[in-house]
Amino acid sequence: MRLTLYTDYALRTLIYLGLKGDRRASIREIAEAHRISENHLVKVVHRLGRGGFVETMRGRGGGLRLARPAAEIRVGDVVRFTEEDMALVACFQPPGESGGCALIDACRLQSLLGEALAAFMAVLDRRTLADLLAAPEREAVLARLGLGPGTTGVEAPRAPGNGE
Amino acid sequence: MRLTLYTDYALRTLIYLGLKGDRRASIREIAEAHRISENHLVKVVHRLGRGGFVETMRGRGGGLRLARPAAEIRVGDVVRFTEEDMALVACFQPPGESGGCALIDACRLQSLLGEALAAFMAVLDRRTLADLLAAPEREAVLARLGLGPGTTGVEAPRAPGNGE
DNA sequence: AATAAGATGCATCAGCAATGCACCTTATGG
């Protein structure tokens, strides 16, 4: 019962971008702030881009930023999108693959687990990225990430220029 | 986001034992019925025994059966007991281990995931093994497992003697 | 004794998440 690091990295990235507001961030910058593998993060970011969560821009002065306001990015959607394998048990995936349980089609456990998973996701769907950013501990996060205070664009979403 | 096969095997075993009622079953028997590794099941059963879910008996004529009535075995408890690693993300386990996230102590995601996990387990805690056995598809399960009908003790919970 | 069960520990396998590397593509700037 574990989420992949991949998913957590995706969420960390979104948090970082949310704190940074309008300004773009490069993959390297984010990887260094979090002390995580840059190579791995490349794939995470790319996927987030294809999923419409972040907007990437190549070339000099490029980088990434949130594609939508933080308040419109539901945590549940991110998890659903980045976590590849949401099959709690073997029978969740289409039959014929990986063994196949003898009880399939006649097992109540199956639906119970499905129900539990739905409850899990429901909690995550109730919150957006903005909720994660609004934490009172925000300043502490900023410090840990090496971002200065007052530069997040969160309390001043209408930053004049987005020039990097 | 996956439960281990270990956990699923444990639940399958309990379902099997529940259907079998008072009669003991051997590990081999259960493994064959479910077409799963006997060696692996040995460990599962052993752990279930240490956890007080099943009652094992060695030697000839030995085997295992439920240690408590099915209605008193909560699904959530079984999952909690058999699933070793319930740390959804790295930060769930005590600090100092496996990297350590830069956001720890200041991350809202952490508590949100904890909340979601609690919701997940709450669903499982609401049901007992008896609920899994009472499914209308019971006959189908019995057939698939090679157990004859009318021998489960489920519809006749007040079996006169518990003699094996 | 012989046999049929579970108990226990160790070795091995296999899948896949995680990581690294090489190279390509796109954009900016001078």
Place this chain on the structure above:
DNA sequence: CCATAAGGTGCATTGCTGATGCATCTTATT
């Protein structure tokens, strides 16, 4: 236009750990 700084893409490698197999011991029945 070329140099450079970004992201895009594919493939190779590593490492963890769940899953499996095997050998041996212990316990109980007949």
